[in-house]
Amino acid sequence: MYDILIIGGGLAGLVNAIELSKAGLHVALIEKQTYPFHRVCGEYISNETLPYLQALGFDPFAQGAVALSEFRVSAPSGRSLRLPLDLGGFGLSRYTMDAALSELAQKAGAHLYTGQKVLRVASLSEGFAAYTDQAPSPFQARVLIGAYGKRSHLDKDLQSDYFYKRSPYVGVKYHIRTSAHPEAQIALHNFKQGYCGISRIEAGKYCLCYLTTREQLRQYGNIAAMEQAVLLQNPYLRHIWATSEFLYAKPLVINEVGFLPKSRVSQGVLMCGDTTGMIAPLCGNGMAMAIHGAKVLSSLVKDFFAGTLSRAALEQEYQKAWQKRFAQRLWAGRNIQHWFGHPRLTEALVRSAQWMPRVAKVLMRQTHGPVF
Template structure:
């Protein structure tokens, strides 16, 4: 096994049943199989002319690590205009505080700090987080162009996995579990191919079938639920409606989190 570090893939072509992988160091590799597990968005998506990459996404995400006074067994989700924020415990007594909002929200207020003061801190809980926490980053991590649009788990014979195949909305969580489950599915199907039990066509059809069966509905429900948040009146009405209906909440959870697997 060989790892090539500090190098990115600039192009992948498929000819005569074989891949040619071009790297940023001008090296070219040949391969029988290529798996794309490079995350939410990359220049390779442009090279492959993937449909989601052609449209600009309105979303951006901001993440901090903080120390604060908050229960470690609780995950908080709080709404604000054009977005929502989450707070959860991580390692070493720290917390991850992150939020999703729109580029238009940032453009309206000029800077991240000004937007946080003018918009997020209108929520009393979020205001306390900003004023009573120890922020461990000098600057937040900011990710632009986060797209929740449908993707394909198969592009030009490349098997896509993890966020490269489909990104669930942060409101639903469970992205890491999806990535692990996707890796299990792809490893099982690739094993059949390498052992000669599948042709390439059978591999691609089997992987697409299993991936879509496991994740398509979850991603669709996630996009629907996210549409209910970021608009205070609509989201508050939704929460008020669901509060006395625990079975409806369980149904939504079931349809965004899937089943346990080994």
């Protein structure tokens, strides 16, 4: 019987594991993959996380992270706008970051079970049980944290409203070497039915990651054909594709990238990170929200184990705290995303922002939070 069981070892799961183990609690985390591994993610992390990560014992710059201070957005035609980033951020691959955080969690005393998938969860009179595809008997814990990301078969039981709604988006990612992109810049290059982020990460590499629709991919038959016919209409992307070295044998692809709101607590399971709902990737804030969400949740779980918060109060306080910090940002991300992917709308947006850069800055601020 563990005090806390965490399903999923992305940023939300790992930060909870570090915090709760450091507090002397008995923590198990189950992750279906084995570190280190690549994920579809733009790998731009907002500086709002920096003081907290450093306090946790993780210095991104010691892992080779690169500071990013400028933003460029381009319409499919190539019309573009450059702005300094208010708070800025850094680039670091999830391959490096998640593996380093998993080591930190283990050092803090968490038990990590990797290469093992949770198949289903059940309530017990005093806690929860989780059944995996490997362990002969279920894991048991008093508190269960769901940090299994944007979508999982576990949602079928825990978030069925969400599970049965299909999402039209797919995400594609590469690591590349290029001289076609400024080092300190994060760019968002638009194309018909999608947008592509590019920014530098460690070891002289760049992360290139885009979101588009399943329908468009189906129309062109495969990724390479779609890239040639659609993405490369944008002159910035054409130049990057023509002059860069693509480092993966084939791109990483994920389906069903959805942005509808999800539950924060379901059947007593405390959800964290993307499991509570994912912010549109163009905001570049999903990682910051996962880390911040884990800070908030782990602090309340510590109070519960210290006996200063009842189980009911833990759930209520968490939902309130989540709503206050993240609801507005998710809503803003969903609405801003409507402007992207339509060539004429994006053109109009970039054109207006060229005349009124202050408006662009206000919009950008809606998609981020304060330093925490």
